[in-house]
Amino acid sequence: MAEQVLAAVRTAPGTTELREFPMPDIPDDGALLKVEVAGICGTDVKMYGKPPFPDPVIMGHENVGVIARAGRTFTARKGLAEGDRVFVEHYVGCFRCAWCHQGEYRHCEATDWRTNPDARRYGYTSAEKPYHLWGGFAQYLYVPWNAVTHRVPDGVSPELAGLVTPLSNGIEWALVTAGVGYAGTVLIQGPGQQGLSQVVACKQAGAALVVVTGTTRDAARLELAKQLGADHVIDVSQEDPLTRVRELTGGRGVDVVLDCTAGAGTAPVLLGIDALKRREGTMVVQGELAAFPDFPLKKLTEKAISLKSARGHSYRSCELALEQLASGRFPLERLATHTFGLAETDRAIRTVAGELDAGGGAGAVHVSLLPWAGTA
Numbered sequence: 001m002a003e004q005v006l007a008a009v010r011t012a013p014g015t016t017e018l019r020e021f022p023m024p025d026i027p028d029d030g031a032l033l034k035v036e037v038a039g040i041c042g043t044d045v046k047m048y049g050k051p052p053f054p055d056p057v058i059m060g061h062e063n064v065g066v067i068a069r070a071g072r073t074f075t076a077r078k079g080l081a082e083g084d085r086v087f088v089e090h091y092v093g094c095f096r097c098a099w100c101h102q103g104e105y106r107h108c109e110a111t112d113w114r115t116n117p118d119a120r121r122y123g124y125t126s127a128e129k130p131y132h133l134w135g136g137f138a139q140y141l142y143v144p145w146n147a148v149t150h151r152v153p154d155g156v157s158p159e160l161a162g163l164v165t166p167l168s169n170g171i172e173w174a175l176v177t178a179g180v181g182y183a184g185t186v187l188i189q190g191p192g193q194q195g196l197s198q199v200v201a202c203k204q205a206g207a208a209l210v211v212v213t214g215t216t217r218d219a220a221r222l223e224l225a226k227q228l229g230a231d232h233v234i235d236v237s238q239e240d241p242l243t244r245v246r247e248l249t250g251g252r253g254v255d256v257v258l259d260c261t262a263g264a265g266t267a268p269v270l271l272g273i274d275a276l277k278r279r280e281g282t283m284v285v286q287g288e289l290a291a292f293p294d295f296p297l298k299k300l301t302e303k304a305i306s307l308k309s310a311r312g313h314s315y316r317s318c319e320l321a322l323e324q325l326a327s328g329r330f331p332l333e334r335l336a337t338h339t340f341g342l343a344e345t346d347r348a349i350r351t352v353a354g355e356l357d358a359g360g361g362a363g364a365v366h367v368s369l370l371p372w373a374g375t376a
C-alpha cells in the first residue's frame with residue numbers, strides 16, 4: 001500500500017477532519033517537507049470561521065520543517081538537500097513578475113487568492129489541487145520549485161523558527177513600512193504576537209520610546225512586552241491612553257503608531273490619529289473594518305499623517321527575522337506559549353481565537369501545531 005500522509009482538513013466553516021492523502025509522487029523540480037511546526041495566527045481564526053473557498057483546505061501557512069525528499073532539479077535550483085531545515089513562506093510566487101524579482105512575493109498575483117482563483121498559497125489552496133499537500137496542518141507539505149524557502153540557521157529550534165512569520169511581519173511593518181529607526185518614538189496598539197514582535201523590531205532598530213497598549217485581559221502579554229523591551233505599557237481599560245502618551249512624550253505625541261489590534265473597532269485608529277505628533281506622523285493599519293463611519297479625514301490631512309497598510313512580509317524581512325532569532329538578544333522564545341498535535345487542530349485554532357481557556361492565566365501568544373506530536 002502507498003504511504004499515507006495524515007492531515008487536518010477544514011471541510012466546512014469551523015470544522016476540521018483528519019484525513020489521509022496518498023504520499024505524492026514529486027516531480028524532479030519539487031520536494032516534500034516533513035512539517036515540524038505550523039504556526040497559527042489570527043488570520044487562521046478568520047479563515048476557519050468564514051472560509052473564502054468552498055473546497056476542503058489544509059490550513060497552516062507558517063511552516064517550518066525538514067526537507068524529506070527532493071528532486072534533483074529542486075536541489076540544484078534551491079541549494080537545498082534532504083535533511084535541511086527550512087522556513088517556507090506561504091507565498092508561492094511566479095518568479096517571472098517584477099514583484100518576485102524584488103523578493104516581494106506577497107504582491108505576486110500567482111499567490112493572491114483574492115484576485116486569482118488558481119493561486120497557490122500555503123494554507124489557502126484547495127486540497128483537491130494537484131499534490132494536495134498545500135498546508136502545514138499535515139505531516140508533509142509539497143514544496144514546488146517556486147516556493148519561497150529560507151534555511152533555518154543552526155541553533156534555532158523548529159519551535160523558535162515558528163516565530164519567523166510574526167517577527168518578519170513586525171520587521172516589515174515597523175521598520176520598512178513605518179520607517180521606525182534610531183531615536184524614534186512608537187505607540188504599538190495590541191500586545192499579541194504581532195505587537196510583541198514589533199516591540200523587538202523597534203528596539204533593535206534603536207527606537208527611543210516604545211509604548212504598548214492593551215486591556216486588563218492582556219496583563220500577562222503587557223508584562224511580556226516589558227520583558228521584550230517596551231519602555232511603558234498602558235492598560236486602556238484602566239487609564240486614558242491619549243493622556244498617558246502625551247505625558248510620556250512631553251506633549252509631543254509619537255512619530256509612529258502601529259495598530260496591531262484585531263477586532264477592536266475604530267477606537268485604535270482614532271487614538272492613533274490623536275496620539276501622533278503634530279505633523280508628518282505615520283500610522284500602519286491592518287484594516288479589518290469594511291467601513292469606517294465618520295472617519296476623520298480632515299484631521300488626518302491637517303496633521304499630514306501617512307496612513308499605510310500592513311500586508312505580509314518580504315524575503316529580506318524573513319531573513320532578518322531568522323537572524324534576530326539566532327542572535328538570542330531578546331527572549332523571543334517566551335512568545336511560544338502553546339503547542340497542539342494534529343488531532344487537536346480545532347482546539348488550537350479556538351485557543352488563538354480566545355474561545356478556550358488558554359491556561360496559566362497568561363493567555364495564548366503564539367500557538368503552534370506539531371503534526372508529529374504523539375506519533376512515533
Ligand SMILES: [Zn+2]
Pocket residue numbers: 040041042043044061062165
Ligand atoms: Zn499568519
Ligand SMILES: [Zn+2]
Pocket residue numbers: 093094095096097098099100108109110
Ligand atoms: Zn510573481
